[in-house]
Amino acid sequence: MNSNQWKKGLLFISPLLVGFAVFTIYPVAASIWYSFCDYDVIRPTRFVGLANFAELAADERFIHSLWNTLAFTVLVVPLTMLTALVLAFLLNMKLRGQALYRTIFFLPSIVPLVASSVLWLWLLNPDYGLINMCLRPALDVVNALTGTHLTPPGWLVDPAWTKPALILMCLWGVGGSMIMYLAALGDVPVALYEAAEIDGASAWRKTWHITLPMISPVLFFTLIMGIIGAMQFFDQAWVMTPNGQPGDATLFYSLYLFANAFLYLRMGLASAQAWVLFVVIVIATIVVFRSTRRFVYYGGEGI
Amino acid sequence: MGKYKPIVRVIMAAAGVAALAAFIVLARPPDPSDRGARTVLGIWHPWGGPTLECFEQSVSAFTKSHPAIACDLLYVPNDMANNQKFYTAVIGNCAPEVIYVDGPQVAEWAERGLLTDLGPLLKEFGRDPQELAGEFFAPCWRQCVYKGKVWAITYCADPNFAFFWNKDAFRKAVARGEIASEYRGKVDPEKGPATIAEMDIYNDAITRKEGDRIVRVGIIPWGMYGRANSLFTWGWAFGGEFYDAAHFKVTANDPRIVMALDWMCSYARKYDVRSMAALQSTFGSNEQNPFFIGRQVMQLFHIGGLDELARYAPNLECGITSIPQPQGGEKDSAWVGGWTVAIPSTATDPAKRRAAMEYILWACASTEGTRLASRTLAAYPGWKAAPFFSEVAGNPRAAAFVEILRKAAHQRPVMPAQAFYMDQLDRAVDRALRGELTPERALDEATRNTQAMLDKVLARSGGGVSGVGVWSPICKAPDPFAGVPAGCQPDAESGAKGSGASRIGLQTPLLQTPLRGGGP
Numbered sequence: 001m002n003s004n005q006w007k008k009g010l011l012f013i014s015p016l017l018v019g020f021a022v023f024t025i026y027p028v029a030a031s032i033w034y035s036f037c038d039y040d041v042i043r044p045t046r047f048v049g050l051a052n053f054a055e056l057a058a059d060e061r062f063i064h065s066l067w068n069t070l071a072f073t074v075l076v077v078p079l080t081m082l083t084a085l086v087l088a089f090l091l092n093m094k095l096r097g098q099a100l101y102r103t104i105f106f107l108p109s110i111v112p113l114v115a116s117s118v119l120w121l122w123l124l125n126p127d128y129g130l131i132n133m134c135l136r137p138a139l140d141v142v143n144a145l146t147g148t149h150l151t152p153p154g155w156l157v158d159p160a161w162t163k164p165a166l167i168l169m170c171l172w173g174v175g176g177s178m179i180m181y182l183a184a185l186g187d188v189p190v191a192l193y194e195a196a197e198i199d200g201a202s203a204w205r206k207t208w209h210i211t212l213p214m215i216s217p218v219l220f221f222t223l224i225m226g227i228i229g230a231m232q233f234f235d236q237a238w239v240m241t242p243n244g245q246p247g248d249a250t251l252f253y254s255l256y257l258f259a260n261a262f263l264y265l266r267m268g269l270a271s272a273q274a275w276v277l278f279v280v281i282v283i284a285t286i287v288v289f290r291s292t293r294r295f296v297y298y299g300g301e302g303i
Numbered sequence: 304m305g306k307y308k309p310i311v312r313v314i315m316a317a318a319g320v321a322a323l324a325a326f327i328v329l330a331r332p333p334d335p336s337d338r339g340a341r342t343v344l345g346i347w348h349p350w351g352g353p354t355l356e357c358f359e360q361s362v363s364a365f366t367k368s369h370p371a372i373a374c375d376l377l378y379v380p381n382d383m384a385n386n387q388k389f390y391t392a393v394i395g396n397c398a399p400e401v402i403y404v405d406g407p408q409v410a411e412w413a414e415r416g417l418l419t420d421l422g423p424l425l426k427e428f429g430r431d432p433q434e435l436a437g438e439f440f441a442p443c444w445r446q447c448v449y450k451g452k453v454w455a456i457t458y459c460a461d462p463n464f465a466f467f468w469n470k471d472a473f474r475k476a477v478a479r480g481e482i483a484s485e486y487r488g489k490v491d492p493e494k495g496p497a498t499i500a501e502m503d504i505y506n507d508a509i510t511r512k513e514g515d516r517i518v519r520v521g522i523i524p525w526g527m528y529g530r531a532n533s534l535f536t537w538g539w540a541f542g543g544e545f546y547d548a549a550h551f552k553v554t555a556n557d558p559r560i561v562m563a564l565d566w567m568c569s570y571a572r573k574y575d576v577r578s579m580a581a582l583q584s585t586f587g588s589n590e591q592n593p594f595f596i597g598r599q600v601m602q603l604f605h606i607g608g609l610d611e612l613a614r615y616a617p618n619l620e621c622g623i624t625s626i627p628q629p630q631g632g633e634k635d636s637a638w639v640g641g642w643t644v645a646i647p648s649t650a651t652d653p654a655k656r657r658a659a660m661e662y663i664l665w666a667c668a669s670t671e672g673t674r675l676a677s678r679t680l681a682a683y684p685g686w687k688a689a690p691f692f693s694e695v696a697g698n699p700r701a702a703a704f705v706e707i708l709r710k711a712a713h714q715r716p717v718m719p720a721q722a723f724y725m726d727q728l729d730r731a732v733d734r735a736l737r738g739e740l741t742p743e744r745a746l747d748e749a750t751r752n753t754q755a756m757l758d759k760v761l762a763r764s765g766g767g768v769s770g771v772g773v774w775s776p777i778c779k780a781p782d783p784f785a786g787v788p789a790g791c792q793p794d795a796e797s798g799a800k801g802s803g804a805s806r807i808g809l810q811t812p813l814l815q816t817p818l819r820g821g822g823p
Contacts, residue, residue, distance in 0.1 A: 038763065041390050042415045046763075126581035127516050151515050157580035159737070243726065245733050246580070262387060263722045264756070265415070 035272035040265040052272035061248065061256060062273070066280070068163075068244075069253040073230035073284075076167050081222055084174040088181035089207075102182065109175030117239035120169045124155040131155070131168075156240060159247035166236060166250065177222045184215035213297040220296045224285055231281050234258070253277055342372050342658040345399030347379040347389065349642065350680070357679030364675055365665055372658045381405065389647075393417050398647040400659040404455050406446045406641050407715040413454040414719035414760060414768050419646040420452045424660045438668060442639045442714035443685035449717055450768060455643035456667040457685030459676065462708035463638050464527065464536060464603035466627060467612075468495045470620045472519075472600040473509065482508045495601075495622045499540075499566065499629040502601065509600050510574065517574060517582045520593075522601040524567040526583050530732035531725040536603065537563040539713050540628045540636040545724075546716030551761060553718075553754045555728060556746040559632075564735050564742035566629070571736040595619060605640070606683060606704050623703040625710070638713035641685065643667075683708055720757045727753050 010017070035052055037045040056062045091102050108116065123130050132152040139150045155165040192210045201209070212219075234254035237244070244251025257277070261270035350358045355378065362374050377399065379388055386408070392398040404412060412418050425432050432453050436444045443457035473492035476482055482490055486508035489501075496502035506521025527533040538545060543559030546552070554560075571579065582598070593599035595616035603626065604612075612619065625635040644663045650656055665672040673684040677691035683704065684691055695701040716724065731745035740748070 038759075040415060040763075041387070042394060042417060043763065121584075125584055126577075154577045154581060157577055157584055243729055243733075245730070247733065247737055247739065248730070259726065263726065264720070265411075 031271040031274060034268050035275050037268045039268035039271070041267050042265070045268070048268070052269045053276070055269060056272060056276060061251065064248055065244070065251045065253045065256040068249070068251055069231055069233065072163055072166070072233060072252065073227055075163065076170050076230050076233075077223065077226040079167060080170055080174050080177065080226060081219065083171050084177035084222070085181055085219075087174065087178045088185055091178070092182060092185045102179075106175035106179055109173045111173075113235040114239050116169070116173065117236045120165075120172075120236075121156070121240055124165050124169075126152065126154045126157055129155070157246060159249035162241065162246065162249040166233075166240070169236060177226075180218050180222060181215060184218040185211065188214040216296045217298055220292060223292070224288060227284055227288060228281055231277065231284070341370070342654050343375060344372055344401055344655065344658050344662060345375045345377065346401040346403075346662070347377050347381070347399045348403045349378070349380055349405075351378050351380070354680060360679050361666070361672070361675040364671065365662060368671065369658075369661060369665070372661065374662070375399075381408075390417070393647055393649050396649050398649045400646060400650040400652075400655045401662055402645055402647050403458065404643050404645050406443075406457070406639070406643050407717075407721045409447055409455045409643055409645065410449040410717045411719040411721055412645070413449045413452070414764060416648055416764075416768055418454045419648050419650060419656070420454065421456070421646065421660070421663075422453050424646070424656060425453065427657065428660055428664065430664070435668065438687055439685050440639065440687060440708060440711065442711055443641070446639075446714040446717055447643055449719075452768075455645035456663050457641060458644045458667050459641045459680070459682030460685040460708055461605050461640040462683065462704050462711055463532070463605050463640055464626060465605075465608070465623050465704055465707055466495060466625060467594065467602050467604050467608065467621050467623055468505070469594065469597060469600040470622055472597050473505075476509055481511070493622070495624050496627050497624075498627050499632070502627045505601065506570075507573075512574075512578075515578065517578045519597070520574070520579065520582060520599050522570075523579055523583055523599065524570050525732055525736060526599075527603045528605070529729065531728040533567070534560070534564060534728050534732050535638060535713075535715060536626065536636075537567060539638060540626050540632050541566070542628075542632045546718055548717055551718070551757060553716075553724070553750050553757060555724075555731070555750040555753065556743065561743045561746055562629075564732065564746060567732065568735050568738075568742055571738075576736045576738075606681070609700055609704070610681065623700055625707055633712070635707070635710040636713075637707045637711035638715070639685075639708065639711045640715070641682070718757060719760045720753060723756045724749075724753045 034045065036047060036049060038048045038051075039045045087105055091098065091105060095101070111119075124132075126132055132155075135152040139152060142148065143150055153161040153164070155161050188211055192214070193206055196206050196210060232254050233252050237250050237252050237255055238258070241250040242255075244255050253273075254277075257270050257273045260266045260273060346362065348358060359376065362376060366372060366374055379386075379402075381389055381403070389398065389402060402418075404418075409418070422432055425435065435453075435456075436448075439457055440460055443460045447453055447455040447457060470492045473490060477490065477492060486504055489504050490508045496505045502522065509519060509521045510517065511519045524537060525533045527536055535545065538557070538560040541559045541563035543554075543557040543561075543563060545555055545557070545560065547554055582593070592602075592611065592615065594602040594604075595612070602608075612621070625637065628634055628636055644667060646656060646659045646663070650659060666676065667673070667684070668686045670688075670690055673686050673689035673691060674694075676682050677684055677689065677694075692705055695705060715721065718724070727749040731740075731742075731749040734740045735742045735745040739745075
């Protein structure tokens with residue numbers, strides 16, 4: 001390309017470049033500076049060195065929010081992946097009405113998060129929610145047979161059950177991953193299955209040795225994106241348990257960050273918090289990359 | 304095709320220029336010439352939906368009686384969590400001349416340099432702040448004064464709270480013999496409980512459980528518009544004080560407040576906090592309010608409760624009185640919330656400041672202004688001489704609230720870490736209710752944390768109030784990234800900018816606030 005073409009090219013993408021510089025690079029760079037400052041958005045910044053980070057290290061709510069988020073991530077990512085994968089396998093079967101089933105299972109993931117959160121508030125109601133209304137008769141039978149006194153979970157009013165409640169809700173919205181797995185399953189060459197069948201492979205061995213390796217790049221992608229998404233989990237928690245209560249059980253990292261930034265006007269501290277989260281996500285991603293890379297098979301690598 | 308290229312280029316260029324010109328013409332603010340030489344005030348307010356029309360009527364009346372002033376209204380939902388638009392507008396030096404501020408925010412905004420000291424302006428208008436103070440209910444005025452200066456004037460006063468009890472539910476329970484023998488004769492459906500001890504008896508008599516579920520409850524002490532507001536309410540009723548304003552000292556662990564929280568926890572111990580939380584979470588607001596459907600028979604309401612009651616449970620017969628208090632507590636305990644009106648610190652044009660003050664005094668402390676506000680917005684004025692108070696004298700329910708307002712002695716602490724304090728109280732109540740900490744330790748912790756936060760905020764401005772780091776070529780914040788265009792320049796004509804600006808009668812914003820934007 002000659003320089004004239006370069007100039008024209010840059011001119012044409014200049015709206016993007018300017019927008020990217022002003023609305024992405026500048027805020028990101030500024031937040032690094034703010035994380036070392038006492039800054040409330042309104043008054044000028046004041047450099048405080050590492051004070052924000054030191055404060056975070058000593059803040060038990062911060063540690064608690066980090067722990068909540070990590071625990072949630074460890075639970076929700078594998079469970080959503082597994083659920084999406086099982087659904088994808090089932091919906092990949094040649095059945096009548098296959099497209100209809102696929103649509104039905106995909107639908108929840110296009111419901112706006114706030115709307116679905118409000119809906120789940122009702123479903124998870126301990127006394128009159130649909131979930132406990134179904135569980136109660138079942139538990140009554142169990143209690144009658146075993147002499148126990150099991151009661152349905154308190155879900156969002158019981159600190160021990162709030163995370164499972166939110167995970168349950170996340171499982172309902174796995175349609176996005178499911179569609180990606182379905183697409184990947186459709187891409188697995190039939191010839192490989194035929195060859196395996198000729199060799200007498202069972203369905204399980206075909207799944208383990210052909211299907212999973214062939215869709216492993218998509219699994220890997222959803223794993224990484226799932227970890228990043230779970231670490232930044234915010235919307236549903238904000239709608240359903242805005243203060244992280246009961247018992248700070250749903251005080252997720254992003255909720256606490258939001259409170260510091262916009263409720264308590266501690267933008268400097270919140271910036272520091274955001275950068276700590278960034279480092280945690282980077283470390284988690286590197287660990288996952290290193291530990292799972294050898295299980296991921298890319299067609300281009302050759303068999 | 305190639306030979307047409309130049310023509311296509313010319314056409315495209317012409318179309319581009321035409322589109323740009325059209326954009327510039329359409330995006331221009333309306334020609335101020337139709338306003339003649341009028342001073343244009345930008346007013347940011349928190350009323351959307353049907354309430355906006357009422358507010359617009361009131362502002363129209365103002366501009367009619369003040370022909371030299373025109374008003375640009377903009378809906379900005381500035382509650383404790385959503386005020387970023389105002390902050391950035393102040394920093395960008397494009398804030399309006401008049402801003403409605405939720406009462407508890409005044410101190411915080413003043414401390415951070417967002418508001419103008421109204422004292423000198425009041426004097427210009429011949430109003431002595433000391434005298435004006437006497438014209439307002441004391442707690443209303445107090446929440447507008449911080450560090451000895453007046454930063455806002457009360458627009459409406461929410462008396463928090465009135466005690467409602469469901470007479471029908473008690474009558475039916477008595478008639479059906481549902482009241483246990485130990486409580487018979489102690490529960491009078493026609494006469495509500497006057498003390499906490501009596502309320503406990505009413506509660507125990509009416510609460511019913513079916514298996515592990517509570518199907519009807521007397522009262523949920525922490526369910527009064529959130530845990531923090533509940534603690535404020537009972538804390539004051541028990542005779543406690545949350546803040547020592549003279550010494551900037553947080554006193555959430557006042558022994559009387561500890562007693563109040565301990566009493567609240569007695570309900571959690573008695574009925575199992577999970578069962579009560581389950582009952583509470585079953586319901587939302589309005590038509591699902593447990594009080595309206597007889598699941599909870601005693602409740603505290605702010606004035607919005609009257610409208611809701613009329614709309615959702617018009618046939619519910621209930622009694623209204625002031626909050627019960629314990630022995631040695633505060634009789635007729637109540638506090639006020641509500642909106643105030645202020646002038647942002649960036650409004651420096653003397654003519655506009657005077658116009659803004661004119662509007663504020665008209666809206667908050669004039670017969671016409673308060674009459675319109677109370678009639679259209681159903682807001683209780685904070686100005687004692689408002690005609691509203693004689694107008695509602697014939698309505699016993701509204702009059703009960705007026706009485707509560709007259710007796711109210713408290714407002715939320717006038718301090719610049721209000722949101723943090725509320726969160727800390729909320730958390731302290733939660734932890735104490737679940738038995739994680741004793742009430743005393745939970746409140747000690749809230750006190751310690753809030754004091755630390757408050758000290759940090761105060762240390763920043765070193766005694767006085769701060770100046771704002773306005774982004775302008777003259778006054779630049781010491782910020783290494785300040786070279787980037789702020790994108791928001793001072794507006795000579797109008798403070799209200801942007802496509803959401805609602806000029807009177809022309810446009811209704813999509814977002815709506817509840818009838819009483821400021822909450823309790």
